[in-house]
Amino acid sequence: MKQAVGTLAFIARFVVLGLAVAFVISLLWPGVGDRLRAGVGLHSAQAPGSGTSAPTIRGRSSGPVSYADAVARAAPSVVNIYANKMVTEQGVQMYSDPVLQRLFGGRPAIYKRREQSLGSGVIVSSQGYVLTNNHVIAKADDIQVLLYDGRVAKAQLVGADAETDLAVLKIDVSSPPVIPFADEHPARTGDVVLAIGNPLGLNQTVTMGIISAIGRQLSSSSPEDFIQTDAAINLGNSGGALVNTDGELVGINTLLIGKAANAEGISFAIPASSARKVLEQIIDSGHVVRGWLGVDYTFVPVAADSGLPAAARGAQVSDVYPGGPAAQAGIQPHDILLRIGKDDIVDAADLRRREAALPPGSKVEVSGLRNGTPFHAEVTLAQRPPLTPTASLDG
Template sequence: MVTGVTATAMASAQAVVTTADFSELVQQVTPAVARVNVTKTVSEAELAQAQTAELLRQFFGDRLRIPDQAATPAIEHAYGTAFFVTADGYMLTNHHVVEGADKITVTLNDRTELDATLVGSDERSDVAVLKVSGNQFPALPIGDSNALKVGEPVLAIGSPFGFDYSASAGIVSAKSRSFSRDTSVPFIQTDVALNPGNSGGPLFNQRGEVIGINSRIFSGTGGYMGLSFSIPIDAAMDIYEQLKTDGEVVRAYLGIYPQDIDRNLAEAYNLDRPQGALLTRVSPDSPAQKAGLKPGDIILQYNEVQIMRASDLLNLLNRAKPSDSFRAQIQR
């Protein structure tokens, strides 16, 4: 009897860890992915400054600079990846891929080259919207990044180092990763191999739905070291709609400075566990102060959404529109 139970448990475990096969999915989605080629005119001084700054950047180094020795200014060539979200030619990519571009072209997988227009770009979220002329493009289905689970297999397609339509797979390592200088995006962390040129490319779930835009890596060498970050498609589509409609992104302002709750703070506030966002400061005459929020308050829920970390609250606020209202559950 004990042997039978053990055998069943082992068989079940083996079934769970079966490696995902993305071969059919790659063939299905590749036509909707394109290489982005950017040309920018820069002075020699700007070029030297940008090359120095590139060594310190934690964004992808997607710039392959080819100075024209015979003339000043120099020509900068950049490359990245984009993908279709509508059949009439709207595409998503990263802001840092097309930043400062004089000319943008996209190359499809059948080697068709199309001129692209920059509809709008948002530095804070690192999302940009492109438009090419035509119709009946193979738009990709949009998934639900909120439904992602840590450990779930994911697939990326892009042009690392110019090697077009390279596929790489991995798992979701963590969700809602935020950075001190960029709190507007709750990044999806994966161990998918991403390198310069993958920027702006799609991150897929096993159903072939886009659940993220590949945006950055952490690396001491400029190449992949196991830490890759993607913009959740839910947040990216919010930015897309604003850029497509208005050409710019407008964000709401509340006037709070939240921090995470650790174990000691949880005990001090008689919380069952570390959760919520502690308000360390509320700006004078801000919407938060007028609503009655005070320093020391802990926000536990935002419109019935449970807040576990300060980043959860900031991510919700960054997707709010001016004049939006919300109900908060707080502990004072």
């Protein structure tokens, strides 16, 4: 019995000694256990939830510590724009002679002064094309562009589009830095974005925020969608770049809603996809062409006790322009439009986008309900007439 107890005690001492040695080795060489297990054909166990199948966002499992790389990629393409114009004002010219001044007081006079608007722009083509806001350069006699590297260039206006508040300029400089478009990373609500521009004359200022919403429509008569963001936008940011964390162009900053409206952190940008379409059309023809049905429409009203959702599918015609395409096709007020071409109409905003995307002169079948009865009409679209923007642009 004593011999058995002695043997167990001997074994226990060596087990304890072995564990102690293994603990020391694991502290000094942490990976030796995995290498030994791999040598005999065993694999190390993974902790729950530590597998490689965890979802990542754009190849990253967490956000970057710094956005300096994104800024370094995008900032050289962002320029300062100085738009100069002569402003005519009426005033009163006083006489230099005290007697005449006392008798006649003064006489009407016209004065001219030079006014300068500050804004931002983005170089989007190696040919020197620059996107900015229309309201930055409107009625300007002279447009100067200051590049990131200090070069100054005189810009020529290629064309402008009031509905998107976009303008295309062209500068003649060698090797202009071109910003990449976010083609593979479409904007999503919640994405981090950076606004780069010239607010209050403080060139190359970067602010950060998130995309608050996409698909915003700022005017009931415009087919254009906007990106809403809470990145700080100030006077002078207009026409600057809204970029993602990869330094790619997401939008062109255009509008802020100031504290006068008791708003804070509400700004808007034109999506890069829309800006590119405007850019291409202006370069090709000098202006943007949109299709037009010749009707005004709104959401489909639903009775409170009908049991249907508050906003039903389709769009209801509220007015038909005399002599317009819809009037010639027999479409009437109060008609409910449900389909245009091969596409179902989701709502009035969806119909505005679809009609604007169709080329003028094309024929399209419009289907809907008239007093509950299905109808079909073939409409030959006209070119959309120019509209006066209703939004107040403060960016």
